[in-house]
Amino acid sequence: MFKTLIIMKILVCISNVPDTTSKITFTDNNTAFNSNGIQYIINPYDEIALAKAVELAEGGNASVTVINVGDQSTEPTIRKALAVGADEAVRINAAPRDAWFVANQIANYVKENPVDLILTGRESIDYNGTQVTAIVAELLNLPSVSIAKKLTINNNEATIEREIEGGKEVVSTSLPVVVGTAEGVAEPKIPNMRGIMSARTKPLNVIEPIDVTVLSKITGYESPTPRGAVTLVDAGNVDELVNLLHSKAKVI
Amino acid sequence: MSILVYVENIEGDFKKSAFEVVSYAKAIADQTGDSLTAISIGQVADENLSKLGNYGASKVLNVQNEQLKNFVNKAYGSILAEAAKSEQAKVVVLSNSFSGKGLAPRIATKLNAALADGAIELPEISGDTFKLKKSAFSSKAFATEELTTAVKVIAVNPNSYEVKETGGSATIESFTPSLNQDDFSVIVKEIVRATDKISLPEAEIVVSAGRGLKGPENWGIIEELAEVLGAATACSKPVSDADWRPHSEHVGQTGIVVSPNLYIAIGISGAIQHLAGVSSSKTIVVINKDPEAPFFKVADYGIVGDAFEVVPKLTEALKKFKNS
Numbered sequence: 001m002f003k004t005l006i007i008m009k010i011l012v013c014i015s016n017v018p019d020t021t022s023k024i025t026f027t028d029n030n031t032a033f034n035s036n037g038i039q040y041i042i043n044p045y046d047e048i049a050l051a052k053a054v055e056l057a058e059g060g061n062a063s064v065t066v067i068n069v070g071d072q073s074t075e076p077t078i079r080k081a082l083a084v085g086a087d088e089a090v091r092i093n094a095a096p097r098d099a100w101f102v103a104n105q106i107a108n109y110v111k112e113n114p115v116d117l118i119l120t121g122r123e124s125i126d127y128n129g130t131q132v133t134a135i136v137a138e139l140l141n142l143p144s145v146s147i148a149k150k151l152t153i154n155n156n157e158a159t160i161e162r163e164i165e166g167g168k169e170v171v172s173t174s175l176p177v178v179v180g181t182a183e184g185v186a187e188p189k190i191p192n193m194r195g196i197m198s199a200r201t202k203p204l205n206v207i208e209p210i211d212v213t214v215l216s217k218i219t220g221y222e223s224p225t226p227r228g229a230v231t232l233v234d235a236g237n238v239d240e241l242v243n244l245l246h247s248k249a250k251v252i
Numbered sequence: 253m254s255i256l257v258y259v260e261n262i263e264g265d266f267k268k269s270a271f272e273v274v275s276y277a278k279a280i281a282d283q284t285g286d287s288l289t290a291i292s293i294g295q296v297a298d299e300n301l302s303k304l305g306n307y308g309a310s311k312v313l314n315v316q317n318e319q320l321k322n323f324v325n326k327a328y329g330s331i332l333a334e335a336a337k338s339e340q341a342k343v344v345v346l347s348n349s350f351s352g353k354g355l356a357p358r359i360a361t362k363l364n365a366a367l368a369d370g371a372i373e374l375p376e377i378s379g380d381t382f383k384l385k386k387s388a389f390s391s392k393a394f395a396t397e398e399l400t401t402a403v404k405v406i407a408v409n410p411n412s413y414e415v416k417e418t419g420g421s422a423t424i425e426s427f428t429p430s431l432n433q434d435d436f437s438v439i440v441k442e443i444v445r446a447t448d449k450i451s452l453p454e455a456e457i458v459v460s461a462g463r464g465l466k467g468p469e470n471w472g473i474i475e476e477l478a479e480v481l482g483a484a485t486a487c488s489k490p491v492s493d494a495d496w497r498p499h500s501e502h503v504g505q506t507g508i509v510v511s512p513n514l515y516i517a518i519g520i521s522g523a524i525q526h527l528a529g530v531s532s533s534k535t536i537v538v539i540n541k542d543p544e545a546p547f548f549k550v551a552d553y554g555i556v557g558d559a560f561e562v563v564p565k566l567t568e569a570l571k572k573f574k575n576s
Contacts, residue, residue, distance in 0.1 A: 020505050020506065021524055024389045026393070123353075125389070125506065128390060131356070135357045138357065143326055146354035147353060149500070162350070164443070165350060165451040167445035170440075216399050222394040222396075223393055223394075226550075230538070230548050230553065233554070235562050238568075238569045241537070242569045244553055249535040251534065251535045
């Protein structure tokens with residue numbers, strides 16, 4: 001007996017961001033990010049998307065492609081994604097200039113290489129943008145769900161739980177769909193030795209970018225002003241804290 | 253020309269973030285000399301819609317349709333882009349809420365507009381150029397973003413702009429958009445909202461606890477303190493990773509970034525990733541038995557002491573204060 005195997009194609013969009021423990025500083029008169037000594041990682045929310053994709057592909061019913069818009073320096077991050085379990089990778093050879101630029105590169109790739117499911121992280125931890133998910137969907141005329149907490153796929157149907165203020169909402173839609181994943185969708189996976197070895201030989205295709213007009217630009221940075229020294233209150237004198245919060249900080 | 257502001261309702265009511273965005277948009281309209289139009293989608297009583305006039309809207313577009321009862325970002329995006337065109341809006345303002353994050357990019361794409369998401373201040377306007385300050389690197393820094401497109405979309409972070417009453421009034425007009433059935437492929441199955449809970453991103457006071465609490469069974473003292481303050485509860489990453497508390501309470505660089513008036517951190521050491529999520533809080537109080545906890549370095553007020561002793565005492569003192 002032969003069973004027709006339908007392979008679901010999953011595209012995971014990853015960005016290359018400073019490690020979460022990084023001290024953030026700037027150069028060139030506060031107009032450029034100081035990447036000196038910074039370790040780069042897969043954006044933590046994209047790691048969740050990747051883990052979910054790899055989980056869905058277990059059993060061989062799906063293939064996972066990761067896509068990154070970045071220059072050659074992002075390849076170690078891409079190889080890590082392959083080590084976690086993606087089958088192949090695509091790098092659009094351009095520095096990511098803004099969300100609009102990145103989303104257009106991804107959408108253009110998908111137009112030429114259709115997929116059933118596009119996963120992004122809910123946001124990137126560098127510029128804290130949440131735009132790519134919905135711009136990609138809009139450019140491809142697809143449904144999307146940003147800030148997903150749970151995702152299940154059954155045949156051609158996705159059921160997604162998304163966060164709303166003070167609660168949650170459960171929605172369903174048929175594939176293809178673009179989903180921005182948050183904590184809860186999957187546990188990030190740590191690559192094992194076999195994964196790391198096999199990642200070296202998995203395909204990493206480099207594609208040249210399309211021309212896209214950038215819509216916004218960052219003209220400068222500021223570091224937050226440090227707070228004054230802490231006022232310590234004796235553990236036996238909580239009334240004093242209540243008094244300070246009321247009369248000095250004026251927050252209660 | 254006009255400024256258009258989208259006001260989100262929750263079951264027919266406008267929450268604080270709705271009035272924040274109207275106040276924010278009004279301040280822009282005053283600078284550019286344009287009129288302010290608000291737009292509401294879904295079942296909202298006229299009495300609630302007219303409240304928007306008191307924050308500066310001169311006109312309220314009311315979109316009511318059975319199909320639009322639930323939020324679907326694709327459909328709402330089409331409607332708001334259509335309204336922006338018919339109102340000749342040069343700026344569209346909305347809340348950077350959970351729904352707003354899925355909606356703003358769609359509106360911007362349809363209008364060929366630059367989008368500033370996560371704005372925390374009013375733009376600096378010179379001619380057609382807007383400069384906006386936004387939080388970046390998870391509140392470890394601020395970035396100034398420049399927008400020069402003819403139409404601009406701004407998604408404002410909750411709790412970052414003060415509500416201002418103008419005493420004005422608004423006319424209510426019904427707006428009938430052309431609906432595209434293709435936009436409704438996402439179907440809302442269920443909405444679960446804990447009505448007694450305060451939403452974390454919008455909360456003015458947040459009581460947060462970490463591993464120092466030793467186990468989920470000890471959260472009673474945190475909830476009691478939160479209750480007396482009318483605060484939302486939150487936690488650190490190790491706590492949500494251990495499933496002591498839900499992920500939706502995780503505050504930090506990879507969780508929710510909050511900017512309340514008062515953030516009380518109990519039994520949280522203050523890892524850099526946690527601090528990134530809370531550093532824009534106006535006042536920070538730290539309770540920790542370890543005087544060397546890094547959190548004390550970024551706190552305004554601190555108590556070195558055992559949470560299990562200090563927190564119940566603080567709750568009692570606050571009760572006394574509230575009743576006095």
